[in-house]
Amino acid sequence: xxxxxxxxxxxxxxxxxxxxxxxxxxxxxxxxxxxxxxxxxxxxxxxxxxxxxxxxxxxxxxxxxxxxxxxxxxxxxxxxxxxxxxxxxxxxxxxxxxxxxxxxxxxxxxxxxxxxxxxxxxxxxxxxxxxxxxxxxxxxxxxxxxxxxxxxxxxxxxxxxxxxx
Amino acid sequence: xxxxxxxxxxxxxxxxxxxxxxxxxxxxxxxxxxxxxxxxxxxxxxxxxxxxxxxxxxxxxxxxxxxxxxxxxxxxxxxxxxxxxxxxxxxxxxxxxxxxxxxxxxxxxxxxxxxxxxxxxxxxxxxxxxxxxxxxxxxxxxxxxxxxxxxxxxxxxxxxxxxxxxxxxxxxxxxxxxxxxxxxxxxxxxxxxxxxxxxxxxxxxxxxxxxxxxxxxxxxxxxxxxxxxxxxxxxxxxxxxxxxxxxxxxxxxxxxxxxxxxxxxxxxxxxxxxxxxxxxxxxxxxxxxxxxxxx
Numbered sequence: 001x002x003x004x005x006x007x008x009x010x011x012x013x014x015x016x017x018x019x020x021x022x023x024x025x026x027x028x029x030x031x032x033x034x035x036x037x038x039x040x041x042x043x044x045x046x047x048x049x050x051x052x053x054x055x056x057x058x059x060x061x062x063x064x065x066x067x068x069x070x071x072x073x074x075x076x077x078x079x080x081x082x083x084x085x086x087x088x089x090x091x092x093x094x095x096x097x098x099x100x101x102x103x104x105x106x107x108x109x110x111x112x113x114x115x116x117x118x119x120x121x122x123x124x125x126x127x128x129x130x131x132x133x134x135x136x137x138x139x140x141x142x143x144x145x146x147x148x149x150x151x152x153x154x155x156x157x158x159x160x161x162x163x164x165x
Numbered sequence: 166x167x168x169x170x171x172x173x174x175x176x177x178x179x180x181x182x183x184x185x186x187x188x189x190x191x192x193x194x195x196x197x198x199x200x201x202x203x204x205x206x207x208x209x210x211x212x213x214x215x216x217x218x219x220x221x222x223x224x225x226x227x228x229x230x231x232x233x234x235x236x237x238x239x240x241x242x243x244x245x246x247x248x249x250x251x252x253x254x255x256x257x258x259x260x261x262x263x264x265x266x267x268x269x270x271x272x273x274x275x276x277x278x279x280x281x282x283x284x285x286x287x288x289x290x291x292x293x294x295x296x297x298x299x300x301x302x303x304x305x306x307x308x309x310x311x312x313x314x315x316x317x318x319x320x321x322x323x324x325x326x327x328x329x330x331x332x333x334x335x336x337x338x339x340x341x342x343x344x345x346x347x348x349x350x351x352x353x354x355x356x357x358x359x360x361x362x363x364x365x366x367x368x369x370x371x372x373x374x375x376x377x378x379x380x381x382x383x384x385x386x387x388x389x390x391x392x393x394x395x396x397x398x399x400x401x402x403x404x405x406x407x408x409x410x411x412x413x414x415x416x417x418x419x420x421x422x423x424x425x426x427x428x429x430x431x432x433x434x435x436x437x438x439x440x441x442x443x444x445x446x447x448x449x450x451x452x453x454x455x456x457x458x459x460x
Contacts, residue, residue: 135273
């Protein structure tokens with residue numbers, strides 16, 4: 001039989017990591033338990049609620065249904081990587097300003113999914129945002145303020161990009 | 166919950182992967198593709214494989230290309246191609262729009278980013294959409310095993326819920342979809358947007374002048390596997406395309422006659438029959454309208 005643990009090397013929020021993991025270690029537990037990155041929350045543990053969403057090589061993934069060994073060689077982004085030097089990024093800022101969260105449990109997953117949405121479409125309509133965040137459950141807000149936050153962040157990010165260029 | 170312990174390998178070649186499945190047969194090994202169905206089942210401990218053979222490092226299992234073979238013009242899709250890649254592919258949109266439409270209705274982006282065409286077909290969930298697409302398209306599924314490679318017609322692939330013609334040592338490597346010249350439609354009923362369908366219908370219609378020359382229909386949710394609706398196909402062949410509103414209703418009734426699916430918590434048996442009839446009618450109408458460039 002192959003060894004009981006596997007060595008994986010991956011990048012998380014720009015930081016390289018090499019770790020020894022059991023094959024059954026879920027990516028979300030690796031992030032939370034082994035790396036101490038508890039910003040990624042665990043919800044349903046079967047890939048339905050979107051709470052544990054992270055970006056794996058830039059594409060959203062439910063980290064509760066990805067094994068850590070499957071992420072060997074991958075570039076992972078979690079909610080901890082969004083702020084820069086203590087400054088919230090525009091998405092985080094808009095979620096706070098527009099009250100796109102109440103209990104906050106779904107927020108890390110929502111932010112990562114929203115990051116992917118805006119990377120693919122910098123100017124989404126509210127309808128497109130609603131369709132796209134259907135992958136993530138929120139039991140508090142009714143999604144209205146989340147949609148407004150994502151649309152608001154998109155506008156700010158477009159302006160910042162124009163200023164920068 | 167968390168998966169029970171298992172041994173794991175991510176071999177670099179198909180031969181090694183087949184070898185591992187053979188060598189570790191007593192551990193009831195499973196092939197890991199995208200894991201979007203298998204890992205949830207392992208989290209629930211409904212599946213407890215003692216060994217996982219991950220295909221992620223095996224070269225040559227991804228990609229979408231047009232090819233010519235004895236089936237004619239086909240779209241050959243590597244088994245490890247993700248649903249997101251299919252969704253974005255201009256080649257799929259042109260050569261297999263039925264597949265593109267079905268993929269767009271499967272779960273949400275995070276699942277489509279990782280789930281694969283081969284994984285879904287080999288997993289063979291009775292509510293899954295891709296088996297119906299493969300069946301209606303007369304696809305061929307290519308499997309690699311200890312004795313080499315073989316092609317399995319989609320009609321012979323599904324054996325029952327979570328059961329296929331693949332032997333325990335075989336790995337699905339490619340899906341070959343004949344390019345269809347006519348109209349298409351994938352329609353399904355789900356309790357919640359993007360959930361598994363209660364009933365799904367894959368419909369293809371090819372015109373011969375003003376008449377329906379050939380129709381191919383497959384339905385999920387009314388039998389242990391997706392099934393071809395041959396009675397409806399026969400009822401449609403040769404009818405006036407302009408009369409489709411009437412002929413689709415008749416054909417859909419013919420298709421569900423005699424079906425007695427089991428009910429479950431999602432829908433009773435009779436509800437499934439009613440839904441199948443309705444979605445067959447809608448699928449046929451849409452496929453024919455598209456064949457006539459009306460929609």
